[in-house]
Amino acid sequence: MKALEIDDRLESLISELEFKEAKEVIKDSLFTEILYRISKFTDEVNWFNDKYGKTLEEFKKEYESKAEDYEKYDDLMAWEFAQQGKEYWEKKLEELKSVL
Numbered sequence: 001m002k003a004l005e006i007d008d009r010l011e012s013l014i015s016e017l018e019f020k021e022a023k024e025v026i027k028d029s030l031f032t033e034i035l036y037r038i039s040k041f042t043d044e045v046n047w048f049n050d051k052y053g054k055t056l057e058e059f060k061k062e063y064e065s066k067a068e069d070y071e072k073y074d075d076l077m078a079w080e081f082a083q084q085g086k087e088y089w090e091k092k093l094e095e096l097k098s099v100l
Contacts, residue, residue: 027096034093041086048079056083 006014006022019025045056052059056079063072 027099030096031093034089034096037089038086038093041082041089044082045079045086048075048082051075056080 004022010022014022014025017025019028048059049055052075054062059079060076063069063076
């Protein structure tokens with residue numbers, strides 16, 4: 001892995017922001033971005049939960065037992081994507097926590 005060079009002006013800003021080192025700034029920034037992504041996906045999952053009054057699993061089971069409905073199919077795909085995105089970033093958050 002290539003080392004990141006930090007010039008004196010950047011080091012000064014890092015100190016002024018009360019970070020110990022650049023590595024801490026990077027980890028903090030990653031942590032914030034991952035939490036933001038989890039929040040966005042969670043909001044979307046919750047929106048679908050509220051729209052249909054059921055969980056993704058309940059909705060999928062019901063959808064698969066009925067005739068084709070293109071609007072519900074689109075919602076199912078978006079809902080599954082949101083759920084998968086939420087789970088993916090939650091795993092990444094755990095990975096980041098393990099190196100903090």
